Structures are given as structure tokens and as C-alpha cells.
Amino acid sequence: MGLLRCLLICVTLWSNGVFGKSSRRPNIVLILTDDLDIAIGGLTPLPKTKKLIGDAGISFTNAFVASPLCCPSRASILTGKYPHNHHVINNTLEGNCSSTAWQKSQEAHTFPALLRADDGYQTFFAGKYLNQYGHAEAGGVEHVPPGWNHWLGLEKNSKYYNYTLSVNGKAEAHGADYSKDYLTDVLANRSLDFLQYKSSLQPFFMLVSIPAPHSPWTSAPQYEHRFNSTKAPRGPNFNIHGKDKHWLIRQAKTPMTNSSVQFLDDVFRKRWRTLLSVDDLVEKLVKRLEVRAELENTYVFFTSDNGYHTGQFSLPLDKRQLYEFDIKVPLMVRGPNIKPNQTSRMPVANVDLGPTILDIAGHDIDKTQMDGTSFLPLMEGKVNSSSWRTDVLVEYEGEGSNVTDPACPLLGPGVSECFPDCVCEDSYNNTYACVRTVAPSVNMQYCEFDDNEVFVEVYNMTADPYQLTNIAKTIDQEVLEKMNHRLMMLQSCSGPSCRTPGVYDARYKFDPRQMFPSRSRRLKKTK
Structure with missing residues (x-):
């Protein structure tokens, strides 16, 4: 009985966390x-x-x-x-x-x-x-x-x-x-x-x-x-x-x-x-x-x-x-x-x-x-830190009607309450996808809108943390193409393919042929 009593006490102490915490x-x-x-x-x-x-x-x-x-x-x-x-x-x-x-x-x-x-x-x-x-x-x-x-x-x-x-x-x-x-x-x-x-x-x-x-x-x-x-x-x-x-x-x-x-x-x-x-x-x-x-x-x-x-x-x-x-x-x-x-x-x-x-x-x-x-x-x-991924995907699909008039009542069901000076932020064509990149050599955001022009916004988050200046017109075309392909890859990813190294990862060798070429699209001139 003494041994049984000891075993019961030990089990109780372990379950209550008195000892054996490292195994819990x-x-x-x-x-x-x-x-x-x-x-x-x-x-x-x-x-x-x-x-x-x-x-x-x-x-x-x-x-x-x-x-x-x-x-x-x-x-x-x-x-x-x-x-x-x-x-x-x-x-x-x-x-x-x-x-x-x-x-x-x-x-x-x-x-x-x-x-x-x-x-x-x-x-x-x-x-x-x-x-x-x-x-x-x-x-x-x-x-x-x-x-x-x-x-x-x-x-x-x-x-x-x-x-x-x-x-x-x-x-x-x-x-x-x-x-x-x-x-x-x-x-x-x-x-x-x-x-x-x-x-x-x-x-x-x-x-x-x-x-x-x-x-x-x-x-x-x-x-x-x-x-x-x-x-x-x-x-x-x-x-x-x-x-x-x-x-x-x-x-x-x-x-x-x-x-x-x-x-x-x-x-x-x-x-x-x-x-x-x-x-x-x-x-x-x-x-x-x-x-x-x-x-x-x-x-x-x-x-x-x-x-x-x-x-x-x-x-x-x-x-x-x-x-x-x-x-x-x-x-x-x-x-x-x-x-x-x-x-x-x-x-x-x-x-x-x-x-x-x-x-x-x-x-x-x-x-x-x-x-x-x-x-x-x-x-x-x-x-x-050098082996960690450098970018993540952000996606948003608008839910309102496909109109450009900012008057909220025209946008129909699913649109949020209109506040003073409102802009209808859930309009149908407020639909976009972005790559947000944070790496030792670059801190940037690249976004494409799903519209007739493929409108692009790009920000240098180090020089412009408040995102005042869209640099899509002035940034090097090679960088735009690289980010476009990376966005296409992330928008097509599933499971392990979403965890591949980013564009600015030193381990990653950029090759457009590896980037779902059937889904790639040529960038159009931005507004």
C-alpha cells in the first residue's frame, strides 16, 4: 500500500505541474x-x-x-x-x-x-x-x-x-x-x-x-x-x-x-x-x-x-x-x-x-x-535572419458594385455605412494584390490593381514610410518585372510553394521561366 500511495502522489504532483514541467x-x-x-x-x-x-x-x-x-x-x-x-x-x-x-x-x-x-x-x-x-x-x-x-x-x-x-x-x-x-x-x-x-x-x-x-x-x-x-x-x-x-x-x-x-x-x-x-x-x-x-x-x-x-x-x-x-x-x-x-x-x-x-x-x-x-x-x-523569407502576400477583393461614383447609396448591398466625406472603400474595383518585402537591402511594397490598366503602386518604405510617393513610373523596369513575377507566383501558390524564398533573398536566383509563365502578364503603362 505504501508503494501505491507514493505512485498516486507522484502522478498527482505531475498532473498539477509541481514537477515534470519540462515534459508537459x-x-x-x-x-x-x-x-x-x-x-x-x-x-x-x-x-x-x-x-x-x-x-x-x-x-x-x-x-x-x-x-x-x-x-x-x-x-x-x-x-x-x-x-x-x-x-x-x-x-x-x-x-x-x-x-x-x-x-x-x-x-x-x-x-x-x-x-x-x-x-x-x-x-x-x-x-x-x-x-x-x-x-x-x-x-x-x-x-x-x-x-x-x-x-x-x-x-x-x-x-x-x-x-x-x-x-x-x-x-x-x-x-x-x-x-x-x-x-x-x-x-x-x-x-x-x-x-x-x-x-x-x-x-x-x-x-x-x-x-x-x-x-x-x-x-x-x-x-x-x-x-x-x-x-x-x-x-x-x-x-x-x-x-x-x-x-x-x-x-x-x-x-x-x-x-x-x-x-x-x-x-x-x-x-x-x-x-x-x-x-x-x-x-x-x-x-x-x-x-x-x-x-x-x-x-x-x-x-x-x-x-x-x-x-x-x-x-x-x-x-x-x-x-x-x-x-x-x-x-x-x-x-x-x-x-x-x-x-x-x-x-x-x-x-x-x-x-x-x-x-x-x-x-x-x-x-x-x-x-x-x-x-x-x-x-x-x-x-x-538572412535565411528567413523576405516577402508576404496581401490580397483584397472589393464587394460593392462596379461603379466609380463615390456616392455610397449607388453601390448597393454589402457596402459599409457612409461616413462624412466618405469614399466607398469596398467598391468592386478596389481589388488588388501586393507583395510586401522586408529584406536587409530593401523595404518596399509592390501592388497591382485588377482593373483595365493593371494600375501599379510601388513604395520605398525606408525613404517614404508614409507612402506619399508612388514610384511605379520611376523605378527600374527590371525591378517592376521581378516584382510582377513574384506577385504572380504568390497569387498562384498553395502550401509549400508559398514558402519559397523571396525576390530579394540571397539564396534565390531570379528566373522568369520558373515563375508560372502561363500566368505572367506584361506590365502596362501605369497612370
Whole structure:
């Protein structure tokens, strides 16, 4: 009996993490915000988040999204694929956002599904999933995507009050009582509950998907008067004409009216106020992990689905554009074997999140069909920067009508609310693809529009970080051709072929014959 008692005690101590931690697979937490920029100061209201995650680990200064819009970007995070492979092109059911076609073709192959089925992780989801989740034509809130042991999904788009949650497939209605309904706090409390009731015998994965700072920008009552004197940043590209840019940007009214500037300043303040509750959520989660002696064995990721703009190039409010303020997002990670106070300028994309998390779990990512690559070796300092890939793909497909009139009412269904001095940013022919390159010798962006002219925008991001000057007319033709071929390759890639070295990688020898010649097209003269 003495030996049996000793064995039982040892097993209990191991399962509770008292010893044997080195043999336990790590836990993983992904905190995903909605429309959080980094280019216009989005991290300013998040000092606790920066301290508890960024300062305690690594911050990526060149983290990009595969598409600067909620549903396509979130689909890229879940699948590890670029939009041309997961086929979610906008926020509508018709655009494959949480549609039955998405459910049949992609949901069973998301990284959380693999974590649960193949790697034995217990999984927890809370918050916004995809914009059309819960739609009656796609199974309603009764549909629980595969891969989740515990599911707390928000019906449709971001809200703070008066919403419905799917709790493991059962509808749970919420009203407007702050003490029990404010969504950011509800997500924090339910996440803490999960940490309390989860099994200690299995590693866990949590995805906490917060509505903030997405519209309608409703702050918690205690924060509604913060930042009263704050204004949207007046950088070099604020409220100016977008010279030599695509047709949509050229239509923006410059300068904006005073009422429009006041409106966007007010929205800017409201966005920051909603983030104060996000900062509280992060603190609660990290502190609870610490109290439970699980923090040292847990990776915590913090990022966003896309950036945002408030007045840049006289665009009052939105995302959807190819510029840095919309495609670059915060990305901070802390965890085992990640040294604190690190900063990396290596280019990473949100298609890399799934492969990285699977790599952490010990999954063989080479057996997946994901387009992204694991940046775990970057975080652990096990890869030389010269051997890292140099470029990522950004794709966006407009969803409005094919007209050039900026009047929003003419654009029909699927177009976002029209703000003062609005430009219809989701017009049909706001459709483009870009190669964003970050290498020791070059920092640039190359974009082509899907229009009759193949309009091209090129930016030297070192000399022109605010993207004021389109150098497509003056740059060397050989560089244009090289970037054109690289774009064609990335737009045609799938799985491993998306991870090939970039144009400016020293290992890569440029040969147009290797670049899908049947898909290459000769550049036309740009506007």
C-alpha cells in the first residue's frame, strides 16, 4: 500500500505541474482584437498588455495580414491560408464568410481542429468568430465549428451590448446591463472560468476574440470620459490628397470638412476607450495563469485581424486599403524559451499563426496544406535572419458594385455605412494584390490593381514610410518585372510553394521561366 500511495502522489504532483514541467506540452493563448492598428498609435491605451506580453517576450514590427478585412483575415488565421486558397473574399455569406461552403471545405482543417483531433489539446473559443457566424442560412448559432471543446461564439459582427452568444450550440441572449452584459468583460470572465474548470491532465488552447476596438465603439462606463483631449494623429499622410494613387483614393475630398475631422477624432477617442477594457482582460488572464503556476509553460499571443485608418489620405474611417495603416498589425508573444524585451523586424503574416501554434504543440506542419510557416524558430533565436523569407502576400477583393461614383447609396448591398466625406472603400474595383518585402537591402511594397490598366503602386518604405510617393513610373523596369513575377507566383501558390524564398533573398536566383509563365502578364503603362 505504501508503494501505491507514493505512485498516486507522484502522478498527482505531475498532473498539477509541481514537477515534470519540462515534459508537459505547452499551453497556448491567442488574444485577437478587431480593427486594432499599430501605425496610428493603437497600442497606446494598452500599457499592461505591452508590459505583460511584449516586454516579457518578443514584438514583431513587421507583422502583416493576408487581407485588410475582418472575415478574410480571420479565415487566414484559422486556416493558415491566403484568401485565394480559402476563398473567403469579403464579409458576406456570398463572399464565403462562415457560409456552408466554408464549413464543408475549410472548418475541419483549421489549426484548432488539428490541435484537438491530432494533438490532444482541450480547446476554448470565446468571442467574434466570422462576421456571418450564426446566420440562419449557415446553420444558425446551433452550428459549432469542429475543433472546439468549449464554444462561446458571438452571433455575427462585433457588439458590446444586446447580442447573442452560442454557448456550445445553445443561444444565450444578453442585454445592456454593464455588470453582466458588457462583452469584453463577459469574455474575460468566461475565459477565467475555463482556466478554473479545465482539465489539468491535458494542455489547452484558448482563442479569445475581442470585439474592440471595432464599431460601435462602446466603452465601459468607467472609461467613457478618458482621452477627452486626444485627437487622431496628424502624420504626414493625414488629410492630404493621395497623389498618383488608385482611382478610389484620388476621389477622397481634400481637405475634409471640419465636421468630418471632428467625427473621426471622436471615433478615435472612442476606439481607445474600448481598448482599456482589453488591457484589463489581458492583465486578468496573465495574472490568473501566474497564480495557477501555468504562465511559465504558456505561450500568449496578442494581435489583430487588420489595421485601421482615421483621416489618412483624407479617408475618414475604415480599413480595406493596401497601405501600412491597414495591413500592418501588432504582434507580441511571450512564452517558454522566448527571451524578454526582444524586437524582430522579420516579416511575418497572419497565415503564419496557425503553423506556429501547431509547431509549438509538436504537430508536423509539413503534413498540413497551410501556406504560412512557423516563426517559432525566430522567437527562440534558432534561425538566422538572412535565411528567413523576405516577402508576404496581401490580397483584397472589393464587394460593392462596379461603379466609380463615390456616392455610397449607388453601390448597393454589402457596402459599409457612409461616413462624412466618405469614399466607398469596398467598391468592386478596389481589388488588388501586393507583395510586401522586408529584406536587409530593401523595404518596399509592390501592388497591382485588377482593373483595365493593371494600375501599379510601388513604395520605398525606408525613404517614404508614409507612402506619399508612388514610384511605379520611376523605378527600374527590371525591378517592376521581378516584382510582377513574384506577385504572380504568390497569387498562384498553395502550401509549400508559398514558402519559397523571396525576390530579394540571397539564396534565390531570379528566373522568369520558373515563375508560372502561363500566368505572367506584361506590365502596362501605369497612370
